[in-house]
Amino acid sequence: MRSTAVSPQSVQTTETAQVNEFRSQELTMQKRDEADVPVLSVSEVIDKLRERFGGCSKQPYPAMYSSIFGGITTDPTMMVIPIDDHMVHRGHGVFDTAMIIDGYLYELDSHLDRFLRSASKAKVIPPFDRSSVRSILLQTVAASQCRKGSLRYWLSAGPGDFLLSPAGCPNSAFYAIVIEDDYSPSSQGVTVITSSTPMKSPEMATMKNVNYLPNVLSKMEAEEKGAFAAIWIDDQDYIAEGPNVNVAFISKNNELLLPSFDKILSGCTAKRLLAVAATLVEQGLLKNIRVGNITLDEGKGAAEMMLVGSGLPILPVTGWDGKPIGNGKEGPLTLALSKLLWEDMIAGPASLRIPIRYGKAN
CATH class of the missing domain: 3.20.10.10 (D-amino Acid Aminotransferase, subunit A, domain 2)
Incomplete structure (x- = not known):
C-alpha cells in the first residue's frame, strides 16, 4: 500500500477551504421567508408537478413501472417513489441497466442475472419471480414506444419507516424506467x-x-x-x-x-x-x-x-x-x-x- 505523510495543518487548511467554498455557494442560494411555505392539497401538488414536467416537448422518461401502484405510467408527474422507501434514506437497494437499441434489449438476461445476484447479496427478496420481473421490463419498454435508449430498474427493501432495519417494510419494491437517448458509439478519445x-x-x-x-x-x-x-x-x-x-x-x-x-x-x-x-x-x-x-x-x-x-x-x-x-x-x-x-x-x-x-x- 502507498502512504503519504500529511500534516494536521495541511488537513485543517484543506477543510477550512472546503467550508469557505460551501459557505460562498450558500450565499448564492435562493432565500425564502419560512412563513411563505404553503400547505398544498393533493390536486395542487399534482398541478405543480404537471407544470414542472409538462413543458417538455418530448419527455426523456417515456414510461415507468412501480410495484407500489402495480402498473406502468407514461405520465412523468406520476414517476415518483415513497420518501420512506429504504432505498431512498438508507441506500438499501440494487439496480441494473440494459440498453435499448433499434427496438431490442441488448443482453437483458445477463444484466437481469447480475441484478438478482446483487439482490441476494443485499438480502432483498424480489416481490416477483425472475420470469415476472423480465416480463414487466419488456412490457415497460413496449409501453414507452422507445426504440433507442436504456432501461434502468431497481429493487428496494421497500417503504415502511425511517429506521435502519428493513423489518418494518411489509414488501420489497421494484421500479423500472425507460430513458430515451440517441445511443451511438464514439471514436473521440x-x-x-x-x-x-x-x-x-x-x-x-x-x-x-x-x-x-x-x-x-x-x-x-x-x-x-x-x-x-x-x-x-x-x-x-x-x-x-x-x-x-x-x-x-x-x-x-x-x-x-x-x-x-x-x-x-x-x-x-x-x-x-x-x-x-x-x-x-x-x-x-x-x-x-x-x-x-x-x-x-x-x-x-x-x-x-x-x-x-x-x-x-x-x-x-x-x-x-x-x-x-x-x-x-x-x-x-x-x-x-x-x-x-x-x-x-x-x-x-x-x-x-x-x-x-x-x-x-x-
Whole structure:
C-alpha cells in the first residue's frame, strides 16, 4: 500500500477551504421567508408537478413501472417513489441497466442475472419471480414506444419507516424506467486521472447497489480536473475500475488486458468484449486476451487504453494523469474492438437481442 505523510495543518487548511467554498455557494442560494411555505392539497401538488414536467416537448422518461401502484405510467408527474422507501434514506437497494437499441434489449438476461445476484447479496427478496420481473421490463419498454435508449430498474427493501432495519417494510419494491437517448458509439478519445476517492470494498464493489456516492465523488473529481473519468487503484496497487466503467488495455505486445473481476463489478459489456475480441485473435491482430492483475505502471505504459460500459460501449483513452497513453491518439485496436462490439449490439446473436413487441402507441 502507498502512504503519504500529511500534516494536521495541511488537513485543517484543506477543510477550512472546503467550508469557505460551501459557505460562498450558500450565499448564492435562493432565500425564502419560512412563513411563505404553503400547505398544498393533493390536486395542487399534482398541478405543480404537471407544470414542472409538462413543458417538455418530448419527455426523456417515456414510461415507468412501480410495484407500489402495480402498473406502468407514461405520465412523468406520476414517476415518483415513497420518501420512506429504504432505498431512498438508507441506500438499501440494487439496480441494473440494459440498453435499448433499434427496438431490442441488448443482453437483458445477463444484466437481469447480475441484478438478482446483487439482490441476494443485499438480502432483498424480489416481490416477483425472475420470469415476472423480465416480463414487466419488456412490457415497460413496449409501453414507452422507445426504440433507442436504456432501461434502468431497481429493487428496494421497500417503504415502511425511517429506521435502519428493513423489518418494518411489509414488501420489497421494484421500479423500472425507460430513458430515451440517441445511443451511438464514439471514436473521440478522452483523458482520465487516478482517483483520490477511496474505492469500495470488494464486498460492495462486486454488488451493483445504489450506494454510488464514492462513484459520484470520483466522477466529480475527474470533471474538476478536466478529465472524463477517475480510475481507482486497489490496496495492492493494481488497477481496478472507473466510477461506472470497466477499463481495458492493449499492451505493447498486442495483448488485450482487463483487470480481474474479483474486487470490482463484473461488467456485462466488458465480458461481452472478451468474447468478441476473439475475432481479432483469430485474425492475428491480437496476440491473446488476459484477465488478471494489472499494475499502474503497466496500464500507463500500455499502447492503448479504453473504457468499457453499457452506455459507451467503448471509449478510447488518450491520456492518464496528464501523460499520453501510447502515442496519445485513439488506438487502432481499440477502434476495431469498438466496431466489433457495436456490430454485436445492433446485429449480434438473437439470444443477446430481445425484440420488443410495441403494439400501438397509447
